[in-house]
């Protein structure tokens with residue numbers, strides 16, 4: 224075990240890593256999507272997920288005003304959509320139009336449930352905490368959806 228810099232140590236622990244998309248309402252209308260690597264379960268009962276959102280993201284502006292998000296776990300057929308949602312900002316383009324992802328309205332706040340995903344969790348934000356240049360939003364899961372026949376997309380499946 225040798226002392227090293229943070230980036231070198233991080234490379235070793237990075238994979239395998241799951242990915243998620245968070246879906247939220249845009250205050251002026253419409254919906255946005257963001258690709259996430261930084262998310263985790265934080266409670267068994269009630270079930271909760273935390274997502275960490277950078278302050279430069281359009282998603283941060285949205286989540287400061289809209290207190291709901293869907294956490295969507297992408298399937299292997301969704302690599303292109305995940306790359307688009309992780310490189311383009313909703314400030315500049317409508318990512319639902321770009322990705323052509325099909326969806327239906329969820330039960331909690333009417334946010335999109337992505338049909339091609341492995342699972343979707345509808346969350347209500349119950350608290351948030353600033354963590355350096357990101358804010359962690361903790362959401363209580365109110366409704367869950369799944370397609371167990373689909374395979375989960377991993378970070379290593381992306382080309383970016």
Ligand SMILES: Cc1cc2nc3c(=O)[nH]c(=O)nc-3n(C[C@H](O)[C@H](O)[C@H](O)COP(=O)(O)O)c2cc1C
Pocket residue numbers: 242255256257258259260261262275276277279280281282283306308309310311312313314357378383
């Ligand atoms: C694989 C991958 C993982 C990412 N994980 C996160 C993350 O956990 N948190 C975050 O704020 N941004 C993350 N990003 C960056 C955002 O997805 C990206 O900046 C996005 O374009 C922001 O969109 P927005 O401006 O519409 O919110 C990730 C990007 C990629 C490609």
